Amino acid sequence: MTTIRDVAKHANVSVATVSRVLNKNGYVNEETKQKVLEVIKSLNYKPNAVARSLYKKSSKTLGLILPDITNPFFPELAKAVEDVANRSGYTLLFYNSEEQVEKEQIYIENLKQKYIDGVILATNSLNKQQVEGLEIPIVVVDRAINKNIPTVITKNYEGGKLATKYLKEIGCRVIAHIKGPDRNINAEQRFKGYIEEVSNEPWFHEELIIHGNYNMRTATEVTKKLLNKFPEIDGIFAGNDVMAVGAIKAAHQLGRKIPDDLSIIGFDGIALGEMTIPELTTIAQPIYRMGELATHILINLIEGKAIKQTYYELDIQLIKRESTKRA
Structure with missing residues (x-):
């Protein structure tokens, strides 16, 4: 393997001069610079990336x-x-x-x-x-x-409002929410958007809010329990698409037809939403x-x-x- 010392020897210059040419740091006259570059090319010398990062304290x-x-x-x-x-x-x-x-x-x-x-x-x-x-x-x-x-x-709060408002517009009368992790600021903002749209509805109560932890399996299990307890639910806003897929799976297992019996909307706009049956309505992030x-x-x-x-x-x-x- 060619080293910087080999380049210096063939160019008849010091290792420091070769280093200055490589790092574009310090003065080297044009004739010497071209000579060093020609030797680097002829020997097919590749600078050691680790050594250069240590020298420059930068690694690209x-x-x-x-x-x-x-x-x-x-x-x-x-x-x-x-x-x-x-x-x-x-x-x-x-x-x-x-x-x-x-x-x-x-x-x-x-x-x-x-x-x-x-x-x-x-x-x-x-x-x-x-x-x-x-x-x-x-x-x-x-x-x-x-x-x-x-x-x-992205506008998580506005997205939560938009998702819930859309479920109301298409005729959903009892809308549940599958919330993400409590410590997650996105989950909180999407939840607040949902609350803004439903808190004054006569049908709203806190048991319509369940926690899916941004996880499909968790969302499937909690959605089954929710739909068994409150069969009147006809709309679900899931805090992300993964949980929405879990909700679709839960509905299928309970024999609930989507969208005839239950409308489900997610949040994120991931490619997975186009692969589900039925395809997932979502609030898409760019x-x-x-x-x-x-x-x-x-x-x-x-x-x-x-x-x-x-x-x-x-x-x-x-x-x-x-x-x-x-x-």
């Missing part, structure tokens, strides 16, 4: 910490991050925290030791002081922490755009470029499919 690498890769939303988000990173000359290190605080902190420390250039983070556990204390560029995605931290999210925008912001921060805006709350969209009846 981004970190991505996500809470749950079993939820299809996050792999779709990760694809956008990877696409933009690769186009911009960065590689990506991916970590799955499984919603565990300890894992998040271990991963962040690990990334800092690798001279990672910046991190995109979806977290429920870290606060503003902890994020700002990481001393590397951070962009938060999907789950807001503080408006002073670069963030890309998932790819979220990952794309977060990565552009992070790279601009790393490269010291001007940033006009750091806090984005993107629009959502109602996509009407087969799991809800027609108005």
